[in-house]
Amino acid sequence: MRHFKRLCSAALMLACGALPLHAEPLARQLFGAKSSPSYQQPTAVGFYSNGCAAGLEALPETGPTWQAMRLSRNRNWGHPEMIDFLKDLSVSATGVGWKGLYIGDISQPRGGPMTGGHASHQIGLDADIWMLPPSSLSLSRSEREKISSISIRTNDQTRVTKNWTQSHHALLRAAASDPRVDRIFVAAAAKIQMCNTTPRNDRAWLQKIRPIYGHNTHFHVRLKCPAGDSLCQTQKPTVAELSKGGDGCDATLNWWVTEYLNPPKTAPQPSKKPKVATRNAKTYTMADLPQQCQSVLASR
Structure with a gap:
């Protein structure tokens, strides 16, 4: 019996030794816990999907031509260049018949996943x-949590609905024509x-208008x-864009409709290569982000 207990104790020690005592926290948990920006020089650090940001500025919750939505998320923080752009675009929106803009997520107070x-x-x-299009620019915090946007595409994702107007077209044109903008993601139908x-x-x-899945109720603006x-990583254009300088209204757009959104119904071919787990925003730890993000996170 005593020998059995010793064996059980040894097995338990081995099992415990095989597990990390303190698993490294996820970066999204660390950045999500910060309720205020870092008091540093405004700087975009890293890439749009792998980085953080110092010295971000809050878009005021309400302005003369905009309202920030879903305030409970605390994601109305942006680089000063983004805040200026949004204010400018909201003024442009009044020139196409809208009262202004309802603005969704920008970034967390210190960026990051x-x-x-x-x-x-x-x-x-x-x-x-x-x-x-805003019906009111005096919505309460509670109303901004309950109201929803509208979809501008059909269920088959290839055509716009009656919700799409010439004003949407004009607004997107104004946004894409701004030299600060790198690209804009929208539903393929738009x-x-x-x-x-x-x-x-x-x-x-x-x-600059790029079709992508899941952008039927909003459009996503990305600035240069x-x-x-110097710590910001520029998004590179595709080879086709560099060589042709086209408008994207070509075979690439057709591919989105014919193959990406409605893939051919063929039997999937077995892959000979083993699947490799990839790191992403959900699984990043601080070690996956640029080193400077440590300072952003630690700053008062």
Whole structure:
């Protein structure tokens, strides 16, 4: 009996020794716990989906031509360049018939991976803008939690609905024409509609409009790295964009509709390569982010 107890104790020690005593915390938990920005020079650090941000500025909850939505998330923080852009675009919205803009998530107070909902939005240079034209710019905090945006595409994802208007087209054109903007993500249906209705002599801005899944109730604006932010990683254009300088209304757009959104119904081929687990915003630890993010997180 005594020998059995010794064997059990040894097995328990081995089992415990095989497990880490203190698992490294997830970066999204650490950044999500910060309720205020770092008091540092405004800087975008790293890439849009792998980084953080110092010295972010809060978009005021309400302005003359905008309202920040879902305030309980505390994600109305952005690089000063993004805050200026959003204010400017909200004024432009009044020129296309809207009262202004309902603005969704930008970033957390110190950027970084979010506790949920986004892979990007980590360096203060991404922002979601609702497709819903504001009916009021005096919504209460409670009303901003309950109200929802509208979808502008059909269920088959290839056509816009009656919710899509010429004002949406004009607003996206204004956003894409801003030199601070790198690209704008929208539902494929919106890109198709704009390709079909934009005159041939006014198509250069369409190159910045990128079709992507899940962007039917908002469009996602991504700014270029601000001048002087040497720690910010610029998003590179594709080879096709560099060589052709096109508007994206070509075979690439057709691929989104024919293969990505509605893949051919063929039997999946078995893969000979073993699956390799990839790190992402949900699993990043601080070791996965740029080293400077340690300072951003630790700053008062």
